[in-house]
Amino acid sequence: MADRVLITTDDLEQAVRVNASLEQAGFDTAMVSSLDDVRHAVKGREPGAGSREPDAIVLSGGLHESTAQRLLAAAREHSVSTLGLVEATDEDPGQIGRELGLTAWLVKPTDPGEVTATVRRLIQRRHLQQRTGILGESAPIQEVLVKIEQMAPVTSTVLIEGESGTGKELVARGIHDLSPRRGKAFIAVNAAGLPETLLESELFGHEKGSFTGAAERRLGRFELANGGTIFLDEVGEMPPATQVKLLRVLEDKSFFRVGGTQPINVDVRVIAASNKPLKEAVSLGTFRDDLFYRLNVLSVYLPPLRERRSDIPLLVRTFIAEFAKQHDRNFRGITPEALQILVDADWPGNVRQLRNLVESMVVLAPEGEIRASDIPRDIRERTRTLPMRIAAPPPREIAGQELEFIFRTLVELKMQIEEMRRRIEERPSERVEVIEVGSRDSGLGTRTIEASVDPLAPSPESPTPVIYRPGMSMSDVERAAIDAALRETHGNRRKAAETLGIGERTLYRKLKEYAID
Numbered sequence: 001m002a003d004r005v006l007i008t009t010d011d012l013e014q015a016v017r018v019n020a021s022l023e024q025a026g027f028d029t030a031m032v033s034s035l036d037d038v039r040h041a042v043k044g045r046e047p048g049a050g051s052r053e054p055d056a057i058v059l060s061g062g063l064h065e066s067t068a069q070r071l072l073a074a075a076r077e078h079s080v081s082t083l084g085l086v087e088a089t090d091e092d093p094g095q096i097g098r099e100l101g102l103t104a105w106l107v108k109p110t111d112p113g114e115v116t117a118t119v120r121r122l123i124q125r126r127h128l129q130q131r132t133g134i135l136g137e138s139a140p141i142q143e144v145l146v147k148i149e150q151m152a153p154v155t156s157t158v159l160i161e162g163e164s165g166t167g168k169e170l171v172a173r174g175i176h177d178l179s180p181r182r183g184k185a186f187i188a189v190n191a192a193g194l195p196e197t198l199l200e201s202e203l204f205g206h207e208k209g210s211f212t213g214a215a216e217r218r219l220g221r222f223e224l225a226n227g228g229t230i231f232l233d234e235v236g237e238m239p240p241a242t243q244v245k246l247l248r249v250l251e252d253k254s255f256f257r258v259g260g261t262q263p264i265n266v267d268v269r270v271i272a273a274s275n276k277p278l279k280e281a282v283s284l285g286t287f288r289d290d291l292f293y294r295l296n297v298l299s300v301y302l303p304p305l306r307e308r309r310s311d312i313p314l315l316v317r318t319f320i321a322e323f324a325k326q327h328d329r330n331f332r333g334i335t336p337e338a339l340q341i342l343v344d345a346d347w348p349g350n351v352r353q354l355r356n357l358v359e360s361m362v363v364l365a366p367e368g369e370i371r372a373s374d375i376p377r378d379i380r381e382r383t384r385t386l387p388m389r390i391a392a393p394p395p396r397e398i399a400g401q402e403l404e405f406i407f408r409t410l411v412e413l414k415m416q417i418e419e420m421r422r423r424i425e426e427r428p429s430e431r432v433e434v435i436e437v438g439s440r441d442s443g444l445g446t447r448t449i450e451a452s453v454d455p456l457a458p459s460p461e462s463p464t465p466v467i468y469r470p471g472m473s474m475s476d477v478e479r480a481a482i483d484a485a486l487r488e489t490h491g492n493r494r495k496a497a498e499t500l501g502i503g504e505r506t507l508y509r510k511l512k513e514y515a516i517d
């Protein structure tokens with residue numbers, strides 16, 4: 001299907017010429033006049049047959065009008081590229097382009113052929129974003145995408161720098177996936193937190209018996225990545241001795257397994273990443289300068305999210321849609337007020353933090369929509385409007401992936417609890433009994449909690465309470481529960497099994513085990 005391009009008619013003469021050139025180049029084009037038309041069109045809902053979301057919009061003029069600005073905001077949120085045709089009388093087209101948030105701009109008078117070529121390039125980049133999953137219309141992200149395109153075909157080493165959660169691994173995978181190595185392995189190794197011997201064995205492998213515990217020969221990550229790409233994360237944390245070995249691999253393309261005597265030759269592209277400026281580690285003397293220059297042949301810098309806030313609405317909306325689908329939630333979106341809070345927040349954990357927060361809000365927001373009150377207080381309070389901000393990244397011990405793991409576990413727990421609650425609510429007659437704290441002997445009295453509809457709303461009149469007393473084992477409790485269920489069902493074993501939520505056969509086995517007749 002041909003890529004779709006809309007052209008605004010503010011400068012009609014330009015619009016007509018551009019439209020003709022794009023049409024001739026095979027694009028599916030439409031000229032749109034008023035703001036309303038255009039805003040609908042961005043959502044693929046313009047009047048007329050065959051409407052669908054555009055891949056790019058050319059703004060032929062009127063860039064300083066508020067209507068253009070609203071259109072640009074809508075385009076950004078829907079990840080639609082924009083090309084602005086700037087008046088020759090405008091002093092600094094670059095600044096105008098950046099201020100307005102245009103994806104690209106050309107100064108009038110423009111050659112329709114050049115406009116078409118630019119549109120083609122923008123659309124190719126959009127496809128690249130879809131392939132790599134890297135979202136963002138801000139200038140730094142667009143620059144990163146250009147770099148990925150340029151770096152993918154070659155084998156030179158790449159150094160990616162940026163705070164935790166800015167997308168370094170995403171970029172590394174993007175470079176690999178667009179490179180001729182895409183069918184081969186992409187292997188990530190985190191250089192932080194592993195003692196030297198373990199890291200070396202991880203990277204280069206070891207021979208049988210090379211150290212205590214090396215019972216078998218083991219291939220290292222460099223060998224496993226042969227023909228593909230190795231991603232060395234947190235390379236700045238690499239111990240000095242390992243740095244020497246890495247330098248040798250980069251220079252000779254060969255290495256020895258730990259305890260080995262035969263050099264191993266590999267063809268591996270190295271992409272390294274660091275969440276602290278590696279140059280600083282060089283000046284502190286903790287990172288070798290020769291290795292730094294060897295890694296830094298090509299470099300990518302990912303700025304923190306707080307320096308590209310214009311990307312936040314697009315990220316938020318995309319993540320909402322993704323998680324609503326994943327968690328099967330009927331979700332409307334986010335209120336403007338809530339979105340503004342997210343745009344203004346500090347994001348020390350960058351896109352990872354934003355993504356995780358959106359997931360938790362999609363799961364937890366009671367109204368099927370993210371509202372300001374759903375946003376945790378620490379995010380609401382840590383906005384740029386505060387006079388003092390603490391922008392330090394989270395402490396290393398719980399940074400990055402660990403934080404993500406903790407978060408995921410919490411979300412899963414929450415989902416499980418919701419599922420349990422749903423099941424209980426679906427079967428109001430089902431009884432949840434048991435649980436007693438305290439003991440008769442201690443004089444506190446026996447307490448029985450029984451719930452028939454909501455386990456959180458105890459009712460004291462249990463027909464057959466099962467009582468736990470200190471000293472009882474799990475089998476004692478189980479036995480008591482079976483007794484109670486049989487009493488309750490007047491000995492009907494099928495019903496008793498049902499009440500207990502176990503299979504009939506399991507009940508028979510337990511009756512035998514506990515010698516209950």
Ligand SMILES: Nc1ncnc2c1ncn2[C@@H]1O[C@H](COP(=O)(O)OP(=O)(O)OP(=O)(O)O)[C@@H](O)[C@H]1O
Pocket residue numbers: 133134135136162163164165166167168169170171233275351352355399400401
């Ligand atoms: N531009 C982006 N568009 C969409 N998702 C992004 C973007 N940047 C980062 N993410 C998402 O944020 C999360 C963190 O990204 P990633 O793991 O690449 O960060 P990182 O820089 O390697 O972090 P760390 O230094 O902690 O390892 C991932 O879920 C990733 O998909």
Ligand SMILES: [Mg+2]
Pocket residue numbers: 168169233
């Ligand atoms: Mg990473």
